[in-house]
Amino acid sequence: MNKKVEVLPDQAALVARALELILSKINVAIEQRGMFTIALAGGSTPKPLYEAIASSNLPWDKIHVFWGDERYVPADHPDSNEGMARRAWLDKVEIPASNIHPMPTTEGDPAISAAKHEQQLQEFFHCSPGEFPALDVILLGMGDDAHTASLFPHTEALKVSDRLITVGNKDGNPRITFTYPFINAARCVIFVVAGANKKPALAQVFAPEADSSTYPSRLIQPQGELWWLLDAAAGSGSDLKKDEG
Numbered sequence: 001m002n003k004k005v006e007v008l009p010d011q012a013a014l015v016a017r018a019l020e021l022i023l024s025k026i027n028v029a030i031e032q033r034g035m036f037t038i039a040l041a042g043g044s045t046p047k048p049l050y051e052a053i054a055s056s057n058l059p060w061d062k063i064h065v066f067w068g069d070e071r072y073v074p075a076d077h078p079d080s081n082e083g084m085a086r087r088a089w090l091d092k093v094e095i096p097a098s099n100i101h102p103m104p105t106t107e108g109d110p111a112i113s114a115a116k117h118e119q120q121l122q123e124f125f126h127c128s129p130g131e132f133p134a135l136d137v138i139l140l141g142m143g144d145d146a147h148t149a150s151l152f153p154h155t156e157a158l159k160v161s162d163r164l165i166t167v168g169n170k171d172g173n174p175r176i177t178f179t180y181p182f183i184n185a186a187r188c189v190i191f192v193v194a195g196a197n198k199k200p201a202l203a204q205v206f207a208p209e210a211d212s213s214t215y216p217s218r219l220i221q222p223q224g225e226l227w228w229l230l231d232a233a234a235g236s237g238s239d240l241k242k243d244e245g
């Protein structure tokens with residue numbers, strides 16, 4: 001793993017740096033493999049980043065978009081991660097509909113939806129059950145409880161290591177989420193974290209010893225690059241262990 005930590009002065013600088021990094025990964029992936037695959041985060045932090053990506057002139061037909069987690073609601077629900085990304089980015093650009101790969105959420109049973117998406121991913125990446133394909137970029141946020149994607153503290157999803165997709169649990173409400181080994185198979189994982197409320201969780205995620213079940217973002221140790229992009233409110237003044245690898 002090659003880990004880099006950057007603390008940016010404010011949210012605008014955070015968005016600009018994340019955009020720069022993603023654009024460079026798009027160029028490399030398309031040059032080397034002819035397409036770029038990215039999984040998006042939900043929540044509030046990435047919205048301005050998605051708006052910035054939408055303003056970029058990109059080869060949309062070569063870009064495939066997935067989600068790292070989803071709330072178990074239809075895409076037109078205000079809580080939907082897919083809905084947020086569509087409004088901020090995907091509805092504004094000429095990306096083919098077949099390049100957008102949302103997590104299914106309308107089957108009435110989250111376990112069925114998770115299994116369906118697992119199969120969709122296996123078909124897209126031409127992989128067998130038990131294989132973990134590598135996305136070019138997985139974008140992640142982190143909650144103030146140190147959850148990432150929908151891998152919440154002390155939930156069953158944290159124990160799932162034989163699948164790409166599982167059912168998450170946020171205070172009794174189901175979510176659909178990438179499993180941690182699937183995230184760890186990525187070529188590049190980028191955390192984008194903003195706000196002073198994330199500071200205590202970050203200190204535990206970066207501590208030499210702490211419990212991964214209590215602080216699930218600790219499980220994210222990808223084979224490829226790991227970037228932690230923090231705004232000053234989240235990252236300044238902390239004794240964060242910086243770059244490794």
Ligand SMILES: O=C1O[C@H](COP(=O)(O)O)[C@@H](O)[C@H](O)[C@H]1O
Pocket residue numbers: 040041042043044045046069070071081140141142143144147148149150
């Ligand atoms: O519920 C979620 O929260 C996390 C963190 O969101 P943020 O608004 O605090 O950045 C997010 O990464 C995840 O995708 C989302 O479903």
